[in-house]
Amino acid sequence: MLNDGAPAARAPLPSSSAQTNPMSDQVVTRFAPSPTGFLHIGGARTALFNWLYARRHGGRMLLRIEDTDRERSTDAAIGAILDGLDWLGLDWDGDVVYQFSRVARHREVAESLLASGGAYHCYASQQELEEMRESARRDGRPLRYDGRWRDRDPADAPPGVKPVIRLRAQSEGETVVQDHVQGRVVWQNKDLDDLVLLRSDGTPTYMLAVVVDDHDMAVTHVIRGDDHLTNAARQSQIYRALGWRAPEWSHVPLIHGADGAKLSKRHGALGVDAYRDLGYLPAALRNYLVRLGWSHGNQEIFSDEEMVAAFDLGQIGRSPARFDVAKLESLNGHYLRQAPDAELVCRLETLLPVLGPARGLGTSFTPEVRRRLEASMAGLKERAKTLIELLDSAYYLHASAPLTLDAKAAALLDEAARARLASLLPILEVVAEWRAPELEAAIRSFAETAGTKLGQVAQPLRAALTGRTTSPPLFDVMEVLGRTESLARLRAQVENGADA
């Protein structure tokens, strides 16, 4: 899936200014994705939480791309993440920090730890480590590095082997993480092994890079997925060894799929770009995401301002939430109804390159279609849950001459119905003003004289004009379509009936 080609082609942004000097009590959060794929829904929520917390406290949210894995990081993924954040409406402060550009600093910190005795060289080979894990697995022992080089004389180093640098972690006592979400979490140090800080090729591990960068970027609050909870313990050890103050932690439970299993690509772990193409509004996704794992009493709908004002780490739940498309759709329907008509036309148009071709539409609307869309939007948006539904429900506005009837509409237009329309035709032809109220009056009186219910006339008419059995209010439809177009569509069906 990943394009491993030439990541070196990318010029990393300079990040020498990462050493910031903010006011000491300013809140600084960060979103730190690794660019190995799109911005998925879990990452989006993490970004949102970081964004909200920073905004809530008048602080800053930084963006750091963790691209130290040169094999798996791609420019395409960086682009997708940036685009995703942009679409979601989450902005960050300052320049993007590319972690890879900071390797020299990471190495420097590792060396300093080595010099101070807080770390040591380990010459164990990959194979050796694998055997260690294998035998531990076999004997039912914990899978940990056994510290074989921890106190060994470096003179014993095998020739020609490039060592890694490992943290000389405390082996007794406990490591405590005070977490705003998880509470006080305690590990016995004997259960934690000596992690690798610097690989044998001189590049930093994630564990080191994160600590150094968060420190240098003056991050005060780390808000991330709880798959990092045990990492927090190990990172605490690094902070302690360095004599640095650790940030405030908040480990948010992961989002699960509808079946309760971890959200994977198989079920719903789509990139936010997919949600955009599925016709969801960023505001709806934000609102859905903020309520997934977080609550504020019984409030369900939050404007951005309300979200920012109410957001609080302490109200984040500790159990994983399942992703529920139905609720997202419901919220999306709400925001659709609330959105200005012109904005919706605009959003539809930006989706046209994606949705248009399959629907016989170009990549933009004609002025006439745009006019009709806007005039009908009030009635249309009330009936749609997504922009796709909205576009599909507007079929009749851009359909050309011979309207394609869907199955229900075709069934509705039986002989009797066509006959009814045939006798209605001359009445409509002489309607003085082609406006909804006049049309309604004319059709109601026609139904009355014919001794039928309005629905008996309205439904066939709707089918003839829109090709569907559902639509916005019929008389509005007629007004927007105009006299010429309406009568043409009506005649087409009446004649069609005569042929049959």
Added chain:
RNA sequence: GCUCCCAUCGUCUAGCGGUCUAGGACGUCGCCCUCUCACGGCGAAAACAGGGGUUCGAGUCCCCUUGGGAGCGCCA
């Protein structure tokens, strides 16, 4: 296997020892509105995983069981 986390309607959740015959939202099902479908309104079914404690009193605190989840890389 080891470490850690979690557990209220199908789903998201409110609840932070008594106000809980457990509230809201989505979804589901009725009814109303009505030219269709929606929207809107009204109503219904629907949960404290199980077992022990603590307490005058437990959905709320503790323990165990069960069931989920995360982590245990020279990935991030």
